[in-house]
Amino acid sequence: MNNPFIVLPVIFQLFVAVILMFSWNSKNLQKLISVIGSLIALLISLLLLIQVRQEGIQSMQAGGWMAPFGITFVADTFSALLVLLTAISGLAVSVFSVGSIRNARVKFGYFPILHLLIMGLSGAFLTGDIFNLYVWFEIIIISSFVLLTIGGEKAQIEGAIKYVTMNLLASVIFLTAIAILYGLTGSLNMADLSLQIAQVENRGLVNVTAILFLIGFGIKSAVFPLYFWLPASYHTPPPAISAIFGGLLTKVGVYALLRVFSLIFVPDDFLASVIAILAMLTMLTGGVGALIQNNIRKVFSYLIICHIGFMLAGLGIYSTIAIAGAIFYLVHDIIVKTNLFMVSGLIFKFKGTYSMRLLGGFYKDKPLLSLLMAVPLFSLVGIPPLSGFWGKLMLIKGAIATSNILIIAFIILGSFLTLFIIARMWAAVFWKDGAALPKKKQIKYFEELKPLKRKAMISSIAFLSLISLAIGFGAEWIMQMAIHIAENLMDPSAYIQAVLGI
Amino acid sequence: MKTLIFKTASAYLLPLLLLFSVFILLRGHYLPGGGFVGGLMAAIAFVIHSFANGIERTKNIVKFHPGFLMPVGLLLALLAGALPLLFGETFMTGLWMKQAVPVIGSVGTALFFDTGVYLVVIGVTLTIIFTISEGL
Numbered sequence: 001m002n003n004p005f006i007v008l009p010v011i012f013q014l015f016v017a018v019i020l021m022f023s024w025n026s027k028n029l030q031k032l033i034s035v036i037g038s039l040i041a042l043l044i045s046l047l048l049l050i051q052v053r054q055e056g057i058q059s060m061q062a063g064g065w066m067a068p069f070g071i072t073f074v075a076d077t078f079s080a081l082l083v084l085l086t087a088i089s090g091l092a093v094s095v096f097s098v099g100s101i102r103n104a105r106v107k108f109g110y111f112p113i114l115h116l117l118i119m120g121l122s123g124a125f126l127t128g129d130i131f132n133l134y135v136w137f138e139i140i141i142i143s144s145f146v147l148l149t150i151g152g153e154k155a156q157i158e159g160a161i162k163y164v165t166m167n168l169l170a171s172v173i174f175l176t177a178i179a180i181l182y183g184l185t186g187s188l189n190m191a192d193l194s195l196q197i198a199q200v201e202n203r204g205l206v207n208v209t210a211i212l213f214l215i216g217f218g219i220k221s222a223v224f225p226l227y228f229w230l231p232a233s234y235h236t237p238p239p240a241i242s243a244i245f246g247g248l249l250t251k252v253g254v255y256a257l258l259r260v261f262s263l264i265f266v267p268d269d270f271l272a273s274v275i276a277i278l279a280m281l282t283m284l285t286g287g288v289g290a291l292i293q294n295n296i297r298k299v300f301s302y303l304i305i306c307h308i309g310f311m312l313a314g315l316g317i318y319s320t321i322a323i324a325g326a327i328f329y330l331v332h333d334i335i336v337k338t339n340l341f342m343v344s345g346l347i348f349k350f351k352g353t354y355s356m357r358l359l360g361g362f363y364k365d366k367p368l369l370s371l372l373m374a375v376p377l378f379s380l381v382g383i384p385p386l387s388g389f390w391g392k393l394m395l396i397k398g399a400i401a402t403s404n405i406l407i408i409a410f411i412i413l414g415s416f417l418t419l420f421i422i423a424r425m426w427a428a429v430f431w432k433d434g435a436a437l438p439k440k441k442q443i444k445y446f447e448e449l450k451p452l453k454r455k456a457m458i459s460s461i462a463f464l465s466l467i468s469l470a471i472g473f474g475a476e477w478i479m480q481m482a483i484h485i486a487e488n489l490m491d492p493s494a495y496i497q498a499v500l501g502i
Numbered sequence: 503m504k505t506l507i508f509k510t511a512s513a514y515l516l517p518l519l520l521l522f523s524v525f526i527l528l529r530g531h532y533l534p535g536g537g538f539v540g541g542l543m544a545a546i547a548f549v550i551h552s553f554a555n556g557i558e559r560t561k562n563i564v565k566f567h568p569g570f571l572m573p574v575g576l577l578l579a580l581l582a583g584a585l586p587l588l589f590g591e592t593f594m595t596g597l598w599m600k601q602a603v604p605v606i607g608s609v610g611t612a613l614f615f616d617t618g619v620y621l622v623v624i625g626v627t628l629t630i631i632f633t634i635s636e637g638l
Binding site: 004005007014015016018019021024060061063064258379395 | 506515538572577580583584587591593594595596
């Protein structure tokens with residue numbers, strides 16, 4: 001169905017960024033605009049999801065140029081759901097930033113760039129054109145590069161160089177793959193490509209292109225073996241920035257993988273097993289990497305990699321129930337990872353360190369806050385009925401149905417590693433008796449902040465924890481949606497019909 | 503670089519190059535040109551002026567911080583793109599006036615979009631150049 005308003009989540013973020021740029025010199029006004037803008041954006045994305053659920057897939061041809069010639073925007077349930085999750089994370093990070101971001105960073109345009117990043121993410125989820133997807137990826141990289149380096153500390157710059165190098169390499173590979181695809185079919189519209197690619201006779205080249213896409217998106221979503229840029233960079237910026245990165249950036253790669261490998265390239269047995277093997281190694285290396293880390297943010301960085309493996313496993317198994325599991329896990333992971341990086345930021349504000357060896361006694365000092373922090377931590381482990389459990393359950397169900405024993409073993413291993421790491425972290429940070437840490441002068445501790453800032457930080461964590469709980473307890477509703485999305489991905493005829501009208 | 507010839511020439515080059523950049527901007531829809539090239543050309547006009555007369559003089563001509571042009575240009579481009587939504591068309595559809603305006607030609611939303619790009623490019627380039635030359 002044609003609906004010119006589905007780009008609204010994208011345009012609105014740009015509008016907020018522009019308004020923020022007009023109020024460049026007033027930091028308090030910027031904070032207010034950012035929070036209000038994020039709230040309205042959340043409302044818009046919610047309305048979009050409701051509309052898509054009621055009326056089916058919505059599409060829009062930018063500039064009135066008909067598909068497959070113009071740029072198409074498509075909102076199916078998958079896109080609309082991810083746009084909503086982006087808006088939720090965006091709101092939480094915006095509120096958290098009010099409390100935690102230093103004025104020096106606000107002065108250099110932190111808030112406008114944050115909204116441009118969210119615009120890029122929403123655009124990547126909504127576009128139906130593979131070259132346009134590349135453009136959104138570039139917008140995401142550029143704004144994330146600014147966010148990563150803003151403030152200009154030495155560690156930040158070092159992390160940013162690794163981050164940018166690897167991501168630019170991924171972009172080059174992605175662009176090459178698009179060029180080959182265009183040479184093969186003469187089309188860039190994803191729905192049109194889905195029809196055209198089936199008729200290409202040169203299957204060898206099609207498979208090579210598919211592998212190129214796998215490598216390009218694989219680097220971006222931190223899949224084994226090219227994940228090392230992630231733990232090298234995600235612990236360097238301020239926690240609010242790590243939160244939006246950890247929650248969303250790698251997930252765009254996963255979204256692109258799921259979209260491209262269901263709509264354009266349908267994996268054959270070989271490709272599916274390649275993806276499955278990559279998924280297993282990703283789970284293993286991410287989990288083992290997290291074991292030896294001492295910095296909490298590095299632990300979370302490695303856990304991101306480990307859990308990207310779960311989502312990739314869904315694609316590797318390639319059945320409706322497994323892909324639904326991957327999507328459920330994706331939904332859960334976006335919220336939880338965003339929240340965990342904010343939790344680590346709050347712990348830092350109290351104690352002035354990220355080191356697990358030095359930290360301790362948090363539960364004794366702040367019992368209520370510790371319980372709040374336990375929600376994302378144990379959701380991540382997937383203790384039923386918290387949100388991480390259901391996605392893994394569906395993945396394992398899918399693996400059993402296709403009798404893929406190895407994947408089941410690795411999913412269980414990955415879950416145990418996560419359980420062990422989080423339990424150890426809980427013991428080290430919350431239960432262990434902590435020595436009194438020396439006060440550092442350059443850090444502004446939590447007690448020294450204004451009450452509004454304190455409330456902003458805690459309420460954003462509470463907000464995402466509530467969403468996590470809602471995903472866990474409302475699992476049936478999300479599961480229905482995930483299965484609906486997976487069915488649409490496995491059988492893209494509805495998507496193609498909405499775009500091309502055939 | 504502060505020779506008399508260059509200084510005298512730069513005083514004439516600045517308005518000429520600015521006019522030429524507007525010309526490039528206006529012819530851009532069907533012919534080579536457009537907001538990006540025009541904007542770069544306008545920025546170069548200021549750069550030449552600053553080479554000849556020093557950055558402080560150029561800043562005095564511009565009066566306001568060039569960074570301010572960025573949100574103005576972005577807003578103009580965004581509004582030009584979003585205007586068709588009010589008429590029930592999709593984002594970025596070109597709306598054109600029925601009658602052509604003398605000198606400029608037919609006016610449509612594409613012109614305003616390009617003008618937005620023009621302003622953003624001037625703003626970004628001048629901000630970068632002014633910031634770099636401050637450190638020298």
